[in-house]
Amino acid sequence: MSAYEKVPAASAKFPKPADRAFQYGTAGFRMKANLLDSVVFRVGLLAALRSRKLNGQTIGVMITASHNPPEDNGVKLVDPMGEMLEASWEPYATMLANAESDDALLSTYESLAQTLNVSASTPARVVYARDTRASGSRLVAALVAALESVDTEATDYKLLTTPQLHYIVRCLNTAGTPYAYGEPTEKGYYEKLAGAFKTVMEGKNGGTVTVDCANGVGGPKLRELIKYLPSKEQGGVDIKVVNDDVLKPENLNSQCGADYVKTQQRAPPSSKATPLERCCSLDGDADRIVYYFVDSDSKFNLLDGDRIATLAASFLGDLGRASGLAEQLKIGVVQTAYANGASTTYIEGTLKLPVICTPTGVKHLHHAATRFDIGVYFEANGHGTVVFSPAALKAIATYEPKSPAQQHALRTLTALTELINQTVGDALSDMLLVETILAHKGWTPADWLGTYVDLPNRLVRVEVRDRALFKAVDAERKLESPPGAQASIDALVGKVRKGRSFARASGTEDAVRVYAEAATRGEADELAQKVAGVVK
Template structure:
């Protein structure tokens, strides 16, 4: 692989000097005008990754999800549609931070040597982007780096993030017993709709659903799916709103899943009528939040915790009905941000194990893989249900002893096809929720009444040095600064059903303080007291 060719290509896509770039859960994400050189360099890493994995296709997604339109991001998708292997996050960080074009190429070749990668072997990369205007510039930079490394490249143009994950897995499993689906955007819609119909088993969905698409890529893609959908057969009647992708400046503006979750209210436009069923996607359609306006008490949000408990409850019931008691391990994975009432409901009412992991989807996804059926959702609405190969095989091969057992096995098998197995997928998760509500015959109020959330508060605290704050116990306790956790524990003991924790922000020089307690005023008071403790220990 010619060094001069890569250097010449790299010179057309300079990085912005004086910045330190770090590959995180969302890949590299920042203001779009800083990203062109970063994206070029990510292409080099993707070219290496594909060759390291014997020419399997690697995905590159250009998106900044729920961020404003001026931001963008780039991240790598591994062959099975999962996130980049953790060790390679370090390689990505090192490669992107190479100070000169010559240093970049030297590190590229050193990495190839260290990892015993044959640079003469073939490599393949596929890419997609959301609707941000900066995406076309970044895709061009990516294409240049792949051309400079003689890497086969397919641009799937505008996609949701989950669609790019789906396509990556489909390409790498085509022609094998584990083939995931047809390698096309059309194949994605067909797989979801066929599984949706099978999972309903003739039941009809009642009441309309309004979907706020954050003026992002989910709007045109959901509309495309609905064109192919027979609403007479399923009863699903969807009204799509906030789907304007022609005015990029309104992407995620006062709408979308992140707005609903953080503001704890419905988007101002259009305004939901009392009793209507609503949900919001985020800008790249991998997060989902449901909500409704209770005619008596007002806005009520059904976030990732609520979706996880709904899915876990339904799947556990189906497993029992299918006669699979004791055969398959079902578990729920949460983070410290999950509401304590949801954890209690899962453990005591559903009688399922709960595993708590650090924040970040890669941690939840990894923990979910240790179960036959692993349900994971972050409170922000990003999540999915993973079914092991053993579980899927069991659904297909177990001999039913009754019509009820056959029904349950068929629905479980359909759910494994309906729920995106690669990554959280708002459109797929939305169809799952609609299936479950139809089977249970539940209204939004019935779903809301399963348990009562503990009042909680999240506070951002600016600190002198966020790196002073180090956590343990899945980020639920501070190990450093020494003594800080003891002070927090003393405050927590003063309140009923209370807990609180602090963790450093991944992107800002600040800490996030979470507190919950039996009443709203106690949760607010506790959060403010812990914020004072954090500020005192944080060098302010």
């Protein structure tokens, strides 16, 4: 008799839509919510299997579709240290999701358990949460049915931002160890961030910031966080919360949020910000953030992930030197090919820090960032954070400061290791980081923007017959196939000043994306159009 004999009957309530092929992509499964019940059920089975494989360590399941429209939803797994699911397990998720019948699902599951040498008698522990989408609670029911069918200890954390769930998973798995990450509760998250923020803001004057919450889960969670933060009078920041309506699900990500602002290159139409007022936008699950302001000539200025990365790297570099730890803390920055070339030049030339380029997707950047003592990683779209290596944490914790100035810098550095959510990019934590740095540097957003001048750039989405034909190499900066395409792109790039361009198949949509930058707007636009012509 199978240890998993309850699976087929449970699965029968969440039948797989016929003629559908599912794939665990860059950020899990994501699609129209009405197609997702069977997928969530099967992801639940996989979460239990992964927990058993890892000796009962807690695995997280997040139900969200991030910046996608309200009728979509998605599901992704969180590994024990709060990272994304290990890539070698993604194909198992895909296999389970595509099993055509309840019995096929059982046999796929059993053979996976056998191949992976997973014993059904090992405990399985799973925690889960969801964003504010209307379909979330229905999908949670599918998840719970799966977890019950394979005897899993499960805890419902209800509504959370994606990074809050990542935080909780890490806390649960490190409790009682020397690497304990914090209290595994939502309150613990707020207390950790707020405590660190109070310390880093001591003696500084915070500014005022308007936060667009994309009408998603970030809204209520930011309002909660604010209760723990010092007020502006107490040396904190004045945070104005807008677009935090979660009662009308259709408003989610609609005409607002980080993705809208980044792709439209404009403030949400609802924005009432006056010139030079500092604003930022979160995405629907609050793991992305971009800043922006309108200047006195009504020009819109975006401070995206590249800008946050350069700001953070510059500040951490200052603190490394001021604390006397510069030698022991090798700082590096991780970007993707989408990073503006001017940001890369600024990091290497002005900040004198190394830059690594990786393929798109948080897991690639995160992994590369762990190669530095302090790894700063951001995608241009606002996904990112800073990770500190165990050696860096130890150096920071044990260094004996030689002067009051060193002591002060060390105290700030220590608090930053607590303020920054090191598990994954976290819009709320990133916002407090940016506010801290601006307060320390005494900068306005215009000062921040003035550190370097972005190269004009253009992003084009190209519909192609078969995007699988497009194979990128060299961190997606070059096309290996179709044959000849790269040579044509190189020839076009060579004709414009400061030209750079690449084409890559999207991991989330059926399209190829073309990015181009050049010395002038006209040249960037023309280069993008011509390269789009090559891939069409």
